[in-house]
Amino acid sequence: MARFVERNQYDWFSTIWKLAIFVGIVLFAILVVYPWKGFLPTFILIVAGLWMYISLISRTSGYVCAKCGKAFQVPTTVNFFTTSSVGKNPDGTYYSYKNLTCPHCSQQSKARLVKRVGAREAKGTGKLLK
Ligand SMILES: [Zn+2]
Numbered sequence: 001m002a003r004f005v006e007r008n009q010y011d012w013f014s015t016i017w018k019l020a021i022f023v024g025i026v027l028f029a030i031l032v033v034y035p036w037k038g039f040l041p042t043f044i045l046i047v048a049g050l051w052m053y054i055s056l057i058s059r060t061s062g063y064v065c066a067k068c069g070k071a072f073q074v075p076t077t078v079n080f081f082t083t084s085s086v087g088k089n090p091d092g093t094y095y096s097y098k099n100l101t102c103p104h105c106s107q108q109s110k111a112r113l114v115k116r117v118g119a120r121e122a123k124g125t126g127k128l129l130k
Contacts, residue, residue, distance in 0.1 A: 025049035
């Protein structure tokens with residue numbers, strides 16, 4: 001069973017890496033593919049890159065409902081068409097959230113991004129969420 005833990009700075013680091021790869025694909029598309037093949041292949045490559053990036057994030061993350069505190073996952077398609085926002089914790093650190101409807105209590109809330117881990121990995125570091 002999948003468990004969810006709070007993200008730490010290493011998770012932000014891996015997110016930045018994935019984002020950097022995506023930015024690399026976009027730059028490649030604009031600088032190389034666009035002058036060479038034109039608009040449509042460039043557009044397709046950027047969308048494909050974005051899709052890859054989001055599906056990577058979707059597979060390794062979940063969201064925690066702000067209303068009932070339960071964690072859930074969203075499919076790549078939902079992740080693709082919803083925007084992420086960044087909020088600030090009272091202690092000055094940042095977190096990422098989306099306005100999502102919770103499958104447990106069916107209320108819409110600012111669901112915060114958490115890391116999805118295997119049951120074994122969930123032991124040890126981080127606060128375990130429901
Ligand atoms: Zn809920």
